[in-house]
Amino acid sequence: MRRMALTLLLVWFCGSVVAESERLAISCGALGVELQLCQQGVDSWSSETGVPVKIISTPNSASERFALYQQILASRSSDIDILQIDVVWPGTLAPHLIDLSRYIGENTTRQYFTTLITNNTIDGRLVAMPWFTVAGVLYYRKDLLEQYAYTPPTTWQQLTRIARHIQNAEREAGHSRMQGFVFQAKGYEGLTCDALEWVDSFGGGTLVNHQGEVTIDNPQAIAALELASSWIGDIAPQGVLNYDEEQSRGVFQSGNAVFMRNWPYAWALGNAKDSPVRGKIGVIALPRGGKLGHHSGVLGGWQLAVSKYSKYPQLAADLVQYLTSYAEQKRRATAGSYNPTIPVLYQDADVLAATPFFGTLYESFENAVARPSRITGDQYARVSAEFYYAVHDVLAGKKSAAVALPQLQRKLERLSRDGQW
Incomplete structure (x- = not known):
């Protein structure tokens, strides 16, 4: 159904969207294998939808990345549709982000750690989806x-x-x-x-x-x-x-x-x-x-948010939902030791085989300060x-x-x- 909705959306745009060389743009970090895993996930979504996506690498330093985002959003630029944001930024950046609950239903969001959904909900608006969580x-x-x-x-x-x-x-x-x-x-x-x-x-x-x-x-x-x-x-x-x-x-x-x-x-x-x-x-x-x-x-970790200035918020929200899905988070957990934001993945045999300490330190992740x-x-x-x-x-x-x-x-x-x- 989701792919059908995307097809209808592209038809509604009368083909003008598909003709663009860079349909969406997403910012990804490059810490460790982060950029590689992001590229793989984006490529998978693009192959399913036919929508090209440009990946924009941002500074590894959270402070430098935050300053960059502030400049981009203050200018109301549509250059980046999807932003990878730190767990401590939703409250500050919320005025510049769309309400994802318009596109992602409660049946989906209840699968995630409640604390993270709460963290990302500002004044009743879900401004970001949890991508991966971490604790020191x-x-x-x-x-x-x-x-x-x-x-x-x-x-x-x-x-x-x-x-x-x-x-x-x-x-x-x-x-x-x-x-x-x-x-x-x-x-x-x-x-x-x-x-x-x-x-x-x-x-x-x-x-x-x-x-x-x-x-x-x-x-x-x-x-x-x-x-x-x-x-x-x-x-x-x-x-x-x-x-x-x-x-x-x-x-x-x-x-x-x-x-x-x-x-x-x-x-x-x-x-x-x-x-x-x-x-x-x-x-x-x-x-x-x-x-x-x-x-x-x-408590650390990163979320995916859609800029209010994106020209195509529905497509951007769909990519966010894909990248934060169960299957994609499992792939990232087994390939790169990125902590899932979906609790049941901490009981997944493949995830625990790849990163055994996810099981023994689950409480540390769940109760991080x-x-x-x-x-x-x-x-x-x-x-x-x-x-x-x-x-x-x-x-x-x-x-x-x-x-x-x-x-x-x-x-x-x-x-x-x-x-x-």
Whole structure:
């Protein structure tokens, strides 16, 4: 029925649409195999519909991509029909996006994680469909932990000790490039994710609570950032201050790190045929902040949205529905370790065979901590930037956490206007 509707739509346009060389345009990320998988999915839809689609690659940096989208949408450009948007952007970009519920029924949307559909529904409008979800996880070298008689760490303090011991022992044994721990410490949205995991795991909250109150200046948050700052130049290289996801993965996958914080996509790449660490990788939940802390992985992931300025919103919505479908999400999960947004896929035998930790860490994905984007609305980008600037200063040794966080608290309180975002 859906293909029949598309055929009728094309006929209604009297052939003028098909004659265009670039019928639709979609933005896709290029992190890992992301661009390749997007191309394959788009090609499959195009072969079924006969509608050409141009893929537009956008920056891997979420901050740079967000700025690009803001420019494009502010100009009301129709150059991009479908945008791949971060889980924290629906509230800010909603005025520029169509209501997908006009094209995608409730029988379809109820198959997805309720939290994600809720996240993408702004003022009663479904402005994006969940494509893949992620939560931060800890990768470790199984072979090295076994060699040195360690079990995987459950606290950040244990990780620090284990990383230091193995790193130093490997260097003494001639592996001079070995690092204990790599993560995302560049001044961008990725650092917001990493730092929020540290702070929340220590019981330090999530920057802004559900009531809109700024909560970052507290002893637990200070302790979390003090520990993280101690890693720089010890178990983490100084260069980590400029690492994003791919640079972190490059060090770990080349065999030069014991631990890595990253997203699930790195699993498939780390176990590729040409990977030096193939078969040597373990994945667990990120550590707790001490005995009284808890495991905390930040909710991430990407959605597909249709620009309000698209000339062909119905066709664009159809492509969105195709790319976020059960079959397409299963293909992406097995080929690239991209977390599905449809819960039943976490019980699929093929998916679990390709990425076994999807089953063991399902609760981590389902209960991941959210960044405070809904409560802060269109101020979130500023809130996040102020946070990662402050954290970067702490990691770089420019300020202590005890100085940086009270300053950050005051800045965010001025932004919030007494909790009224």
